[in-house]
Amino acid sequence: MRRELQKRSPVQIKKLKPFLDKWVERIEQRDYINEDPILFMHAFNHKEDQLLAGFFAATMAWGRRDIVIRKVRDLLERMNNRPEEFIGNFSDDDADRFEGFKHRTFKPIDMIWLTKILQSILQEFESFECFWNACYQKAQQTGRPLMAVFHENFFALQSNTPKRTYKHVSNAEKKSSCKRLYLYLRWAIRKESPVDLGLMDFMPASELMVPLDVHVARQARKLGLLSRTYNDWWAVEELTETLRLLDPKDPAKYDYALFGLGVAEDGLPEELIINPTLGK
Structure with a gap:
């Protein structure tokens, strides 16, 4: 049986703001980009290339960041480092481009079908942001979580997608934290950040959920x-x-603070810890 965790009161939480704001400022710096998968969004100048490369980078952001970066670089090289053009022109004859690709549970079959779905999005909605906006509007109208609607609409575009590929795109109605999807939206929506690019406007940053x-x-x-x-x-x-x-x-900016506290040697002061037996 798991023990109860202590939760700070709203007043106590607000007292942590100066401490957490300092950590956001410390971590959210330009040099963060070079060691994080978000670098692939910064690597392109055209918005659609940025959004598509970023989606693959976030979807694959599972495990050590250096390994994720190496695998995303491999994937984009297979696309000739032109993701919008490659996806837009993709045909079954191009499927061998993904031969031998592997990252965690991602296999060539998954990359083929994710590419086909993204191609359908570009064909039917003209841009990835327009597809996100359609999902957002439907979520607002139905009261469902955005990531549940996104998952449903995403795979509806290619009904023959193998079930194994579904697990690579999270669904909030299946209890998933949807960490990678909200990481992607943090990258694409937050503005005036030295790291996040603020490329999409379909929803405000106030509605972003923390990538957990x-x-x-x-x-x-x-x-x-x-x-x-x-x-x-x-x-x-x-x-x-x-x-x-x-x-x-x-x-969502506090994702930077909590991430930084987890990796820094001079991280969380003992006097601020109220649930101490949770491991490093």
């Missing part, structure tokens, strides 16, 4: 910002609502 990985969740629990013990969709909702107390217009 195990490291961010661990620091949030230590600080008493998160009481849920599972890294699922409900934990994302809880932590994001907590961080909106600190900045209702841009809660």
Whole structure:
């Protein structure tokens, strides 16, 4: 049985704002880009190339960042480093471009079908942002989570997509934290950032959810910002609502602070830890 975690009161949470803001400023710097998969969005000048390269980079952001970067670079080289052109002109004759590709549970078959779906998006919606906007509007109208609608609409474009590929695009209605999708939206929506590009305008940064990985969740629990013990969709909702107390217009920026606290040697001061037995 998991023990109860302590949760700070709203007043106590707000007292952490100067400390967390300092860590956001420390981590959210230009030099962060070179060691993070977001570098592939910065590598292109054309918006559609940036959005498509970024989507693959975020979708594959699983495991050590240096390995993710190496694998995304390999994938984009197979696309001749022209993702929009490659995806737009893709045919079954190009499928052998992905032969031998592997990253975690991603196999060539997954990259083929993800490419086919993105091609359908470009053909039917003209841009990736227009597709996101259609999903967002439907989510607003139905009251469903955005990532549930995105997942449903994404795979509806290619009904023959093998079921194994579905797992690579998260669904909030399946309890997933949707970490990689919200990481992507953080990259693409937040503006006036030295790291995030602010390329899309279909939703405000105030509605972004925190990209919840195990490291961010661990620091949030230590600080008493998160009481849920599972890294699922409900934990994302809880932590994001907590961080909106600190900045209702841009809660996702604290992803930088919690990430930084997890990797820095001079990270979390002992006096701020209220749930101490959660590991490093």
